[in-house]
Amino acid sequence: MQRRKPVRIEIVLMIFSVIIFGVFLVLILTYYGRVLKAAGYKEEELNHVYGYQYEMIVDNRNSTLWNEVYEKAKAEAAENDALLSLRVSDANTEYDKTDYVDMCIDSKADGIILEYNGEPGLTEKINEAAEQGIPVVTIMNDPSWSSRQSYVGVNEYQMGQAYGEQVARLINEDTKDILILSNREPELEKNQLYSRIYNAVSDRTGGEKNIHVREQNLISKSQFDVEEAVRNIFQSSDGPPEMIICLDEVTTVCAYQAMIDFNMVGEVSIIGYDASETILEAVEKGLIPVTFAMDAGQIAEYSIEALTEYREIGRSNAYYTVDLNVITSQDSMNDMTS
Amino acid sequence: MTGLRETEYNTEEKVKLPGTTQNRKSMKEKEQTSKKRFIRWQDLSLTTKVLEEVLMVTMIIFVVNLVMYLQVNRMVSSMSQVYVSNVSLGELSETLDEVQNSTYSYLQLKTSESLERYYRSAEDYQELLSELNQKVMENPVKLLEKNIRAMSETYLAETDASVTYKRGRNVEKYRESFEKAQQVYRYLNSSIYDLNNYQFHNNSENFTRLQATLRSVALFSLTLIVIMMSVGCLMLYFMVRGVVSPLTNLAITAKYVGEGDFNVKMPQNDSLDEVGVMTRAFNTMVSSLEDYVNLTRENLEKERILKEKELLMEAHLKEAQLKYLQSQINPHFLFNSLNAGAQLAMMEDAEKTSIFLEHMADFFRYNVKKGDEDATMEEEIESVENYIYILNVRFAGDIHYSKDIDETVSGVRMPSMILQPLVENAVNHGIRNIEWEGRIHLSVKKDEDKILIRVRDNGKGMTEEEILRVNAGFRAAHAAGNGNENGREGSTVSGLQDTGDSTGIGLSNVKSRLELYYGCQNLLEINSPGEDQGTEVMIRIPAASAYQESDEIQALPGEIQA
Structure with a gap:
């Protein structure tokens, strides 16, 4: 019988060393690769190239809403081969919305979603953008006189109607003063809203009781000033009004906080705006009887739809109506459609 | 199992032993073939x-x-x-x-x-x-x-x-x-x-x-x-x-x-490589060394046997000499005395006494002189004749001695004191005390490659049993150490008691010395037709060996003497 030749130990060692070397090399390369990847060198996802660039310019009065809208709109835009960037104008930035629109024009963006609030010069910039072939979709308010491509928002009449209803519902015997805290430029005064509230109050009292409805514009105030202004209202010599109607998230939260701080729960009714966590919590506890919230999903969807349509066929709808949700303390939610 | 042991190492294999011409040849061929093909690792x-x-x-x-x-x-x-x-x-x-x-x-x-x-x-x-x-x-x-x-x-x-x-x-x-x-x-x-x-x-x-x-x-x-x-x-x-x-x-x-x-x-x-070359050279060397050592061992063995033989012979001679010396105190004094006696007899005109004393002196001189060396056939025969003469003087001419000698072998060398003990044996155990006339005949003949020496008497003779007993006595003496036998054993050979006037050298001693001298067995043979019909003791000396041995022994007298 032929004896099997024994394997030489040095060959075994050589194979062993090659394997060890290989394993070490693979480990090091894998580790290094992982580090590079973590370092962002290989972030494939972030390096995805889009065909179009959209910009969304908002202020921070309704940050919860806009964040939600932005996230949804971004996803929507990505589906349509576009990248959506968010530019927020607030006290921390040296630029206002006009500057941002200007930047978007200069950087040759393919579309702008703009929260219009009547800022001076903004209309001209909208027109300039339109001249450069950049469609501007306005949200929240509608500068219909400008060259904006589309408006996505709530129908003003229906909005006034909804507010009127809620005001009428909340008026009681003690109600003497109703204060509307607006956040718009004077030129954008929403007559529909006011008139519907007046009407509702009148209808409710039947003209027997004199309820004073007044409006205070906080547009010129910075973020901190809003809070100061709201506190001043609560500290006025005549006392706070029985009903405060807020038209943005910041104002609502400030009024709510002041009401608690001055221990006026039950004495002051706040009609809120937006559905941020704090506000929803307050509604749930019955501290804020009702809050209004636009449908973020619809804003996002319609805005991107408008831009995409314009891109594809050169035109889009001038109006996209968004649902306004009414959230009451009973946790009931009614859709108020235009 | 060849009896060869291989040192086993971890990975080595048991293999045939190299060294034969065929193996070397095939290895050479293999080396050449492998060289032609490629250089292997083990060849570096x-x-x-x-x-x-x-x-x-x-x-x-x-x-x-x-x-x-x-x-x-x-x-x-x-x-x-x-x-x-x-x-x-x-x-x-x-x-x-x-x-x-x-x-x-x-x-x-x-x-x-x-x-x-x-x-x-x-x-x-x-x-x-x-x-x-x-x-x-x-x-x-x-x-x-x-x-x-x-x-x-x-x-x-x-x-x-x-x-x-x-x-x-x-x-x-x-x-x-x-x-x-x-x-x-x-x-x-x-x-x-x-x-x-x-x-x-x-x-x-x-x-x-x-x-x-x-x-x-x-x-x-x-x-x-x-x-x-x-x-x-x-x-x-x-x-x-x-x-x-x-x-x-x-x-x-x-x-x-x-x-x-x-x-x-x-x-x-x-x-x-160097190891391969060295290994093969080593194996070849070990084989050669083994052959050489075996040869040396054989030679040593031969030498040892020879030495042993020489020593044995020397021992026998010494023994014979010792026995002789034991029985012959101061032989020189005796020779001189005998010579003095012979001269005295001569001066007194007693011629017979003078001759007798001369024969006696010759006889004993021969015994003393040749005790430690070999002698020629002639010297041996002369010693026998001296001995017979002395006996005839002693026993008033009762012994009739005759001889038949082939003169061509008179120069042949042989161990000394071989014939005289045979004749002495024939006298003492053969013809002594017989009622008829005792005769002793010595014949030396050359027969092809042998020299036959016969000492025949017409004495008492021996039965078959006696001859067998004597032969058994030889073997027993041989087994006992060869050198221990004495004259008594010689008497045993003929079945008679020693009378006390023997020269002291027995048949067994004679036989042993012959065998040692010539290196072969059965040189002495005893024959007898039966009781009262005489006995013949025959010695066969190998002629060629006799000449050769005699030369060798002559060349090494000192060694034998030592």
Whole structure:
């Protein structure tokens, strides 16, 4: 019988060393690769190239809403081969919305979603953008006189109607003063809203009781000033009004906080705006009887739809109506459609 | 089982022993064939083997080090690249400032130098811009790059326009363009600042990560190098051991051989390196050594046997001599006395007495003189005749002695004191006390290759049983040590008691000495037709051997005497 030749130990060692070397090399390369990847060198996802660039310019009065809208709109835009960037104008930035629109024009963006609030010069910039072939979709308010491509928002009449209803519902015997805290430029005064509230109050009292409805514009105030202004209202010599109607998230939260701080729960009714966590919590506890919230999903969807349509066929709808949700303390939610 | 023992080593195989011509021939053929085919590892010289092994291990460690070095180098270069983007941005920002300043300078002063500066910086700026991303990407850095690039194009368009309008002296327009350019310049600066911040933030993170990675990789590398060096050393150890182990085995085997064990052989090895050559040479040497040692051993054995024989013979002679001396106290004094007696007898005219005494003196002189050496046939016969003469004087001529001698053998040498004891035996145990006339006949004949010596008497004779007993007595005496027999055993041969006047040398002694002298058995034979019919003792001397032996013994008289 032929004896099997024994394997030489040095060959075994050589194979062993090659394997060890290989394993070490693979480990090091894998580790290094992982580090590079973590370092962002290989972030494939972030390096995805889009065909179009959209910009969304908002202020921070309704940050919860806009964040939600932005996230949804971004996803929507990505589906349509576009990248959506968010530019927020607030006290921390040296630029206002006009500057941002200007930047978007200069950087040759393919579309702008703009929260219009009547800022001076903004209309001209909208027109300039339109001249450069950049469609501007306005949200929240509608500068219909400008060259904006589309408006996505709530129908003003229906909005006034909804507010009127809620005001009428909340008026009681003690109600003497109703204060509307607006956040718009004077030129954008929403007559529909006011008139519907007046009407509702009148209808409710039947003209027997004199309820004073007044409006205070906080547009010129910075973020901190809003809070100061709201506190001043609560500290006025005549006392706070029985009903405060807020038209943005910041104002609502400030009024709510002041009401608690001055221990006026039950004495002051706040009609809120937006559905941020704090506000929803307050509604749930019955501290804020009702809050209004636009449908973020619809804003996002319609805005991107408008831009995409314009891109594809050169035109889009001038109006996209968004649902306004009414959230009451009973946790009931009614859709108020235009 | 051949009786050969092979030293077994770990991986070696049991093989046939080399050394035969056929084996060597086939090995040579094999070597030539393998040479023709390729050079095998085992055919390389030890120096080459060790050198190649060391080179191999060194190469492995070198490659590992090289790879590790490259890897660390790559990482270090990555680290140095980390902040390159910030540096580029700084350059971009500076160039932008230069464009802005040169534009402003031209619009303000309208010098050709500022215009030239403007064009140059604008060109530089364009070049730097070309390195920026221009695709819409989610990566904030890339997106900012894209925005900066797009804004820069707007900016350059505006500065170009302002410069052009300035040259065309369109004041309104160039102001308008410059204002717009200024605005975009602000945006650009802000964006570059943002981008720089982003990048710095990212780069710092990357730098920290890379730094940590570099430390880990360095540790990894160090561990790997330590492991590889250990494995390398181990490899080298086993490789060198592989080269050296045949030498160690050879040394062990050589030690066995040195201790006299020739049955160990190195396993067959057909490699052409030094070890192979040495192994084959060693095996051949061991074989030759074994043959030589066997030969020497045989020679020694022969020599030993010869020596033993000589010593034995010497012992017999000494014994015979001793016995003789025991019985013959101071023989020289006796010879001299006898000679003195002979002379006295002569002076007194007693001739017979004188002759008698002379014969006696001759007889004893011969005995004394030849006691330690051999003698010729003639001398032996003369001694017998002297002896007979003395006896006839003693016993008044009762013994009738006759002889028949082949004169050609008278010079043949033979052990001394062989014939006289036979005749003495015939007298003492044969014809003594017989009632008829006693005769003794001595005959010496040459018969082909033998010399036959017969001593025949017409005495009492011997029965078959007596002859057998005497022969058995020879064997017993031989077994007892050859040298211990004495005259009494000689009497036993004839079955008679020693009378006390014997010369003291028995038949057994005679027989032993003959056998030792000639180196063969059964030289003495006793024959008798029966009781009262006489006895014949016959000695057969091999003629050729007799001459040869006699020569050899003559050449070494001292040794035998010693």
